[in-house]
Amino acid sequence: MSLFVQSLVLGVLLGGLYALLAAGLTLYFGVMRVVMIAHSAFLILAAYLAWVFTRETGLDPLLSMVGTVPLFFVVGVAIQRLLMARLRPATLTMMSVLLTFSIALVIEGMLGWLFTGTQRRVRLPYGGADFEAAGANVAVVKLIAFVLAALSLLALYLLLTRTRFGQALRATIQHPEAARLVGIDTDRTAGYGFGIGLATAAIGGTALALDSTIYPSLHWHWIGPLMAIIVVGGLGSIPGAAIAAMILGIGQALLQIPLNTTWAQTIFYVALFVTLMVRPQGFFGGRLAQRF
Amino acid sequence: MPSASDRTRGSGLTTALKIVGILALAAAVLSFPSFAANPFILSVGVVIMSYAVLATGWNFVGGFTGYMSLGHAAYSGLGGYATALLIIESGINPWLALVLGALLTAVIAVPVGIASLRVRGASFVIVSIAFVLILQLVFQSWGEFTGGSNGLRVPRPFGPDVLRPEQHERFFYLHAAVLAIALLTWWLIDRSRFGIGLKAIREDEDKAQALGIPTFNYKLVAFVVSAFFTAVGGGLYALWFGFLDPIFQFSILIGSYMVLMSLLGGIRSLFGPMLGALVVGYSVEFFKNEYGDTQFHLVATGLLLGLVVLFMPDGVLPALAALLRRFRPQESSIREVTQAELAEQRNSDPITQGAKR
Structure with missing residues (x-):
């Protein structure tokens, strides 16, 4: 029983991080119909930046977010305005995949080149700390990562629902032409949407650096599950992505009891396959997802 | 060379030129082993031919339908493993295992x-992408069947009396034969009604559907044919190389090489992927030799792919053709390549004359 509770808690903590990252990934799809393969590469890049920051300054890796979040936002806007906007609309979906894929390769190659393939880990004074809660053992770093992800998701939710910019962004996602007609600068809004998506990768990467070992090719282990999550949740739907992330994260953690870690990860791919067979537009997706 | 520029002329002279060109190409490929200075050069030749088979296999789905698969390494890897495991587990003839393995992969692709x-x-x-990642997971952890992370040794198809250089030469010709079959199949599909349907899907899937093309079935058939040829390429490579490792077989990088090669050469042309394989394959081998194990080849691959996507998404051959066309009288059509292709189809295939407005 305690093993079950333990796995459940771990699953919720992991699901939170998945939810934040999948929200970013589905946001790109929403604003530009782009599958951003490089999302997880930026995630690992942010983790490396946090690691370098801690190694050089000795400060807490969380502080590196002060620099990485704005930086990633700007990079995201630049990627949208300078690269994605140049692609032909007719072949945008396919070509943008290839373009972001090439960005991912460049990031992975650069990380491997600069820091070698050695596994890295941030050393933290509270790295080994944990506490008991409801019969489960919770590592402090995992809790910090979860809280960080939850707060960012909440901020994203408030930004999208309560602000004028959020309204403009959602209008751009729902119907770009109509959004232009009511006076929204959809190009600029899409650029900012991309920036926000990449900023989630910066936050997620810092959270990841707290409690995992990182290495350059790690991003392939993240992009598969994240892409599966956004398809299950319905492409372009942020609540869908968050719900699917939570369910699949918990599912993965629970499956680790009877199976080993590797086989438990296949739950994402099984869910992806089943979703496409049964309900190709995803379980929470709207009209948008049906066409892709 | 069926570039868009000489299609529009379509006279007997160009047909003759094409035949001469293809014969010259075949002669150049077939005489390569006798020119290769040493076994290493010959082995690079085999690798490039293997890439050419894989890229041409990829192009059955990528070129005709415009659906870019980044995970085609799944099918080359499955072809390799299926061939190896069939030989090991049931002891059948290696060449039969190659064909059966490819058929099995095609069935899995459905x-x-x-x-x-x-x-x-x-x-x-x-x-x-997900499929290649899941296969990598499965083949790594299913140790007792696939050899897991330790890899799998593939039995040699030729006896121990056949030495290395001789092996390379034989496999070079085998790859050339498979490549020729793949190219011939591509060419036949390209000229068929089925091929026209596929290209209609690439240009505008909604309109293709509205015209009554069974888009889903067409895409599926093209996809399965593509998986089959890719698997043959993978199986042949496994027999030649003699060792399979899930990290390298089910690697995203191999899949991206296939895309890069086809895109660079031109996905709409018959020989595009082959040309791309020559350029990319040679560069990859060169990089490996010069810079060894550094991660720099990832950066180079990424940059090259990005540049191709941004600046010549139609590939080198069409880009050169477009450059030549600049010096000719202007054409009125906006979608030049497409129109040229349609015009050619209209000339060559009387059935569709009515269908195209």
Whole structure:
């Protein structure tokens, strides 16, 4: 029983991080119909930046977010305005995949080149700390990562629902032409949407650096599950992505009891396959997802 | 060389030139082993031919339908493993195992295709990457059957009296034969009604559907044919190389090489992927030799892919043709390549004359 509770808690903590990252990934799809393969590469890049920051300054890796979040936002806007906007609309979906894929390769190659393939880990004074809660053992770093992800998701939710910019962004996602007609600068809004998506990768990467070992090719282990999550949740739907992330994260953690870690990860791919067979537009997706 | 510029002329002279060109190409390929200075050069030649087979296999789905699969390494890897495991487990003839392995891979590709092709591009790409990642996981952890992370030794198809250079030479010709069959199949599909349907899907899937093309079935058939040829390429490589490791077989990088080669050469042309394989394959081998194990080849691959996507998404051959066309009288059509292709189809295939407005 305690093993079950333990796995459940771990699953919720992991699901939170998945939810934040999948929200970013589905946001790109929403604003530009782009599958951003490089999302997880930026995630690992942010983790490396946090690691370098801690190694050089000795400060807490969380502080590196002060620099990485704005930086990633700007990079995201630049990627949208300078690269994605140049692609032909007719072949945008396919070509943008290839373009972001090439960005991912460049990031992975650069990380491997600069820091070698050695596994890295941030050393933290509270790295080994944990506490008991409801019969489960919770590592402090995992809790910090979860809280960080939850707060960012909440901020994203408030930004999208309560602000004028959020309204403009959602209008751009729902119907770009109509959004232009009511006076929204959809190009600029899409650029900012991309920036926000990449900023989630910066936050997620810092959270990841707290409690995992990182290495350059790690991003392939993240992009598969994240892409599966956004398809299950319905492409372009942020609540869908968050719900699917939570369910699949918990599912993965629970499956680790009877199976080993590797086989438990296949739950994402099984869910992806089943979703496409049964309900190709995803379980929470709207009209948008049906066409892709 | 069937570039767009000489299609529009379509006279007997160009046909003769094409035949001469193809014969010259075949002669150049077949005489390569006798020119190769040493066994290493010959082995690089085999690798490039292997890439050419894989890229041409990829182009059955990428070129005709415009659906870019980044995970075609799944099918080359499955072809390799299926061939090796069939030989090891049942002891059948290696060449029979190669064909059976490729057929088995094609069968596996059917449900994957059904799942990924029901909706449009984005899901297809996601499934293509996810499938190669899942296969890597499975083949690494299923140790007792696939050899797991330790890899799998593939039995040699030729006896121990056949030495290395001789092996390389034989496999070079085998790859050339498979490549020729793949190219011939591509060419036949290109000229068929089926091929026209596929190209209509690439240009505008909604309109193709409205014209009564069974888009889903067409895409699925193209996908399975593509998986079959890719698997043959993978199986042949496994027999030549003699060792399989899930990290390298089910690698995203191999899949991206296939895309890069085809895209660089031109996905709309018959010989595009082969040309791309020559350029990319040679560069990859060169990089490996010069810079060894550094991660720099990832950066180079990424940059090259990005540049191709941004600046010549139609490939080198069409880009050169377009450059030549600049010095000719202007054509009125906006979609020049497409129109030229349509015009050619109209000339060559009387059935569709009515169908195209």
